[in-house]
Amino acid sequence: MATAVPITSTSQLLYSDTVTPPRLSLAGGVTALSGIGFSQGLQVSVAGNLGTLLSAQASQMQVALPSAAQDGTATIQVTDPVTGSFSQMTGALTYGAAATDLLLLLQGADHRRQSDRRRNRFAFAP
Numbered sequence: 001m002a003t004a005v006p007i008t009s010t011s012q013l014l015y016s017d018t019v020t021p022p023r024l025s026l027a028g029g030v031t032a033l034s035g036i037g038f039s040q041g042l043q044v045s046v047a048g049n050l051g052t053l054l055s056a057q058a059s060q061m062q063v064a065l066p067s068a069a070q071d072g073t074a075t076i077q078v079t080d081p082v083t084g085s086f087s088q089m090t091g092a093l094t095y096g097a098a099a100t101d102l103l104l105l106l107q108g109a110d111h112r113r114q115s116d117r118r119r120n121r122f123a124f125a126p
Helices: 114-121
Strands: 015-020 029-036 042-048 051-056 059-065 070-078 085-095
Touching: 015 070, 015 085, 029 070, 042 059
Parallel strands: none
Antiparallel strands: 015 029, 029 059, 042 070, 051 059, 070 085
16 A cells, blocks of 8 residues: 655745836836735845845835946846756846936026016117
8 A cells, every 4th residue: 555645845935026116216226016025034136236125024025125237237146045946037127327317408598587588689879
């Protein structure tokens, strides 16, 4: 007769899918990550630079992310240092300006008073 052997698993799903806000200044800042399987002790990095985990619940973390050297998108990685499991969000965060940003340059208005403009216009008339 065969004996049943209970199987226990220590694996845990770790999945990150949203970062809010999705854009930070080059100085870095605090963001919220949403996902599954979060807990204290996880490590969060951006482009290989470690952030600081401020708080963690099962589906949300608050993280202070490090500064960046240049504008552009970056990959966020959440890692469990005990199991080695990780979740990556490729291009989920933008530091500074993005390549697709459009800039609109506006010409400034002439803020001199109407009477000043008239006086200046005729100052050299004979």
